[in-house]
Amino acid sequence: GLPATSLAWGLWADSSAMTGELDDADVSRMSRGGVVALSATEGLELFDAAGRLGEAVLVPMSLDMAALRAQAGSGALAPLFRGLVRVPARRAAEGxxxxxxxxxxxxxxxxxxxxxxxxxxxxxxxxxxxxxxxxxxxxxxxxxxxxxxxxxxxxxxxxxxxxxxxxxxxxxxxxxxxxxxxxxxxx
Known part of the structure; x- marks a missing residue:
């Protein structure tokens, strides 16, 4: 009968059974996509914060907002991140x-x-x-x-x-x- 919180973790810097198969190209692709690896310290801080928030689902991850803004500006931003990044509206002439x-x-x-x-x-x-x-x-x-x-x-x-x-x-x-x-x- 207790409430639960589900954490959809982003990439961690430390290698584990889940990330041990990732090579440099995989990590590079994620970085270009705006996802930055979490240190163990950051991960533990986010874990503690998640417990205090009491939300059902959280996505603790570190994002490179400059990379996400660049993707948004070029029209290549993943739909998952569209609500997180604001870009100025293009004027019709620029388009x-x-x-x-x-x-x-x-x-x-x-x-x-x-x-x-x-x-x-x-x-x-x-x-x-x-x-x-x-x-x-x-x-x-x-x-x-x-x-x-x-x-x-x-x-x-x-x-x-x-x-x-x-x-x-x-x-x-x-x-x-x-x-x-x-x-x-x-x-």
């Missing part, structure tokens, strides 16, 4: 000026040049999402699975490419178009 940048860049190019630009775009975003040194380290004909993609990184890539291309891309993008070269051709 018009920002739209179509990739399309304008491709407009004056022949088909081969367009494909080169799109392949570079895909490779650059793959490198960013996976934490690679640069786009040159992403082999165009290597499958996304071999490159290290999982369902989370697949969605992150889809969101990044969708924001740049202004296309509504499917969640199954890297599975439907399994290499950077094939994806560039699709785009």
């Amino acid at each position: 018009v000026a920002a739209s179509g940048v990739l399309a304008r860049r491709l407009a004056g190019l022949d088909e081969a040049q367009q494909l080169d630009v799109l392949l570079d775009l895909v490779r650059t975003n793959v490198a960013t999402v996976l934490g690679y040194a640069g786009p040159e380290t992403v082999e165009p004909d290597r499958s996304f699975r071999e490159l290290g993609f999982d369902s989370l990184t697949a969605v992150e890539l889809r969101n990044a490419l969708g924001a740049v291309s202004e296309l509504r891309l499917p969640a199954t993008l890297v599975f439907d178009y399994p290499t950077p070269a094939v994806l560039a051709e699709f785009l």
